[in-house]
Amino acid sequence: MKPYESYTLEDFLEDESFRKWVQGRGKEEMRWLSFPERYPGQREAFRQAEALIRAANVDEDRISEKEIRTEVERFIESADRGPTGRGPTENPATHLLVGFADDDEAETGRRIFWKRWLLAAAAMLVLGAGIGWYYYEEYGVTTVAAVADNSPADLVTTRNDSGNPLNINLSDGSEVTLSPESSLRYPAEFEEGARTVYLTGEALFSVKKQGQTFMVHTGTVVTKVLGTRFVVSAFDNDRNITVQVKTGKVSVYVDKPSEKEVKGLIITANQAAVFEKSANQLSKTVVENPEKLPDGPVESILKYDEVPLPVILRDIEKSYGIPVQFDADSFWTCKITVAFSDESMYDKLSILCKTVSAGYEIVDGQIVVSGQGCSK
Known part of the structure; x- marks a missing residue:
């Protein structure tokens, strides 16, 4: 060894x-x-x-x-x-x-x-690149520091030019999985105050919870958290910047808003914030493939026998952490018998809605189920 x-x-x-x-x-x-x-x-x-x-x-x-x-x-x-x-x-x-x-x-x-x-x-x-290089301990390097125009000093720059995700361990114990064709700038050691990094491209962040906030800058959009897992996608050529939360809660806001006011958003597990660059507009939605919460109160959504629809919808809400809005009085008489296996959340909703001639849509990061309900 x-x-x-x-x-x-x-x-x-x-x-x-x-x-x-x-x-x-x-x-x-x-x-x-x-x-x-x-x-x-x-x-x-x-x-x-x-x-x-x-x-x-x-x-x-x-x-x-x-x-x-x-x-x-x-x-x-x-x-x-x-x-x-x-x-x-x-x-x-x-x-x-x-x-x-x-x-x-x-x-x-x-x-x-x-x-x-x-x-x-x-x-x-x-x-x-026209930036600083500090070194020398005999013929070894002790510190690398990049000092670029309009950027904070003393940042390490990591770019992933490979075809595979690249793991980066930050000094606070947080982990970053950097996607191909992406780069991250970060301090070799975080100082007192906020932990701040700068992303171009896409990365999955697993932030270690501390008293200091952790901020990801992607152009004018800032994602701010204390400790959670989330994905930020901010390629230069994309029309949108997106932030998708895996677990926990993050706030997303525009650092330098234009004359059109852009309000910040709070997003939680399985929700996403989307910033449309051309319209300078920030909106909330649901991620493409919601995952069950690892510590959710509902262990499984598998088999129901003559169960009121509102009960099943509340189980879905608890299992995925996404708010589900519906008229409980209208749907309470809808008794459902169904056996799920490995369907996605959207497939489960589609099956339930077809059963009672209802529909659903995503509005502001929530699921809204609407329909006439069932006769008594």
Whole structure:
């Protein structure tokens, strides 16, 4: 077993399993997700290495020996001058990077290259974007800080250019699953006050409940929570920005409203807020595929024998957490006998409404069932 309790930044950068996990290609998900909790002493090095690998975004399979020699030698020449530029720092490892005399040296050189390449690539990416790069602990990187125009300082930027969801662990214990073609900007460490991140694209947030609020900025739309699970979709080319709540409760509002006032919304489990960009309009609806609440008071909605329709509708309301509006007096005489299996919430409603010649619609995040009811 590897000595994880003494892992350094360089050890993480050289660990192939860790690199693949950060890039969304690994098979040891649970090991690395739980690593910060199991080895708190290595948490800082863990987060620094994760940020560097994401910034470099280098595919090992596409790196040639020529690229290795050229880029690493160039970076070593610069790095070995030291922070003051007065002369080289002692670094015996550099002698292994020129030539690769045999297979063992080549493998050693490739491992050392990875550490150097990632540092160099991250540095070039940051400097190329016209933002800040703070580093140096001999030839290792200690802090990456992006300072862009009109943006908060000291943010880590993670972009998912792979075809698979990418997991990000924030410093407060919250987890983010970043969808492909999406990016997230966030502080390496949250300070006192609100926890704030900036999303472009789509992500599932599992926010750890704390006294501090957690805010997701997507353009002018802000989603504010204390602790819950929700999905935000805010691709630049989409007409709408949507926020869908899995569990708990969130508030959604427009940070910089125009001359047309846009009121904020409170949405709960299985509800969604939709902001129409062109109309500057924020509305509430129900998600496309509502899921039963994990801690709902109704264990199952399966079989009913001559049960009044209002009782079944209230069970649906409790099971999915979505308000159901109807005229209880009109429907109380409607006795239903039905056996459900794995139908969706919408299918259940359709079956019930057809049975009593009624209908339903979604209005302001609620289900409204209407009809003449049943004769006494």
